[in-house]
Amino acid sequence: MTYLVTGVTGGLGTAILEQLVKKVPADQIAVLVRSEEKGRAFVEAGYDVRIGTYSDSVSLEKAFAGIETLIFVSGAPGQEVARAEQHKNVIEAAKVAGVANIAYTSISNGDQSRAILAPDHIATEKLLKESGLNYKILRNNWYFExxxxxxKAAAVGQAFVYAAGDSKVGWALRREYGEAIANAAAQPFTENKIYELAGKQITYAELAAATKEATDADFDVVSLSIEDYKASLEKAGLPEPVIDIVAGIQNDIRNHQLEVAHSDLEELLGHPQLSTVDAIKEVLS
Incomplete structure (x- = not known):
């Protein structure tokens, strides 16, 4: 079986690749990068490097040739070519190239989500379900990272500020998501499956308490309204588009968009996730 992993120059793609190569020989793994320069380190590590971008269908069709399983890490929003269009290109190119299986990284609650980042994922999930390809959809919650x-601010005594109210988030480490996704992709695609991947669901207040335990730091924990949170970001000098995204995410969390009914994370990992306190220590290290 030949695999191709996209997004390998980013955090999640890197984590997936690091875990996949523990299960599959490197000479059976290809990676997608934008240029030969970005692929040089992967060539040296023994991977088959394919050149292509989500915005260029022709490059994707060539890159996916001979690939059986595509691990499709979702693109970044806000690019010149809309993310939904890029994702459509990936799926269509996979079909043309004869790819059999796709594992796609989506968002918590998937097609039911009302989160600010959800529409492109909703569109992509729909395309996958209609594609005729075997698929596994892996709906990632939120990273500790x-x-x-x-x-970092709390660790040096600065206030821990949030606007998500008492809603819960399923934080886990990026490497844990990477491991779960690699495990899912390495297993047979005998049926189409959707996995909800979330860590233990806790509130920001509980995250702050765990941070105090992890760092022995003394800091204030400040819960703001969305309006006051936006004002604090503006005062800090963030540009308006960034404020809209950051505050929008806090508002989504406040409205329970990262709360899930169940999680498949530990089942796919095959072991418990790291504790919140230890995960915080790892992130800060």
Whole structure:
């Protein structure tokens, strides 16, 4: 079986590749990169490097030739070519190239999500279900690494500020998501499956308490309204588009968009996730 992993120059793609090569020989794994320069390190590591971008269908068709299983890491929003269009290109190119299986990284609650980042994932999930390809959809919750700046600030005594109210988030480490996705992709595609991947669901207040335990730091925990949170971001000098995204995510969490009815994370991992305190220590290290 030949695999291709996309997004390998980013955090999640890197984590997936690091775990997949523990299960599959490197000479059976290809990676997609934008240029020969970006692929040089992967060539040296023994991977088959394919050149292509989500916005160029022709390059994708060539890159996917001979691939049986595509591990499709979702693209970044806000690019010149809309993310939904890029994702459509990937799926169509996979069909043309004869790819049999796709494992796609989506968002928590998938087609039911009302989150600010959800529409492109909803469109992609629909395309996958209609594609005729075998698929596994892996709906990722939230990374501890996404909270790095807040954790670092709290560790040196600055206030831990959030606007998500008492809603819960299923934080896990990026490497844990990578391991779960690699495990899912390495297993047979005998049926189409959707996995909800989330860590233990806790509130921001509980995350702050775990941060105090992990760092022995003393800091204030400040829960703001969305309006006051936006004002604090503006005061900090963030540009308006960034404020809209950051505050929008907090508003989504406040409205329970990262709460899930169940999680398949530990089942796919085959072991418990790292504790919240230890995960915070790892992120800060």
């Amino acid at each position: 996404n909270e790095l700046e807040s954790l």
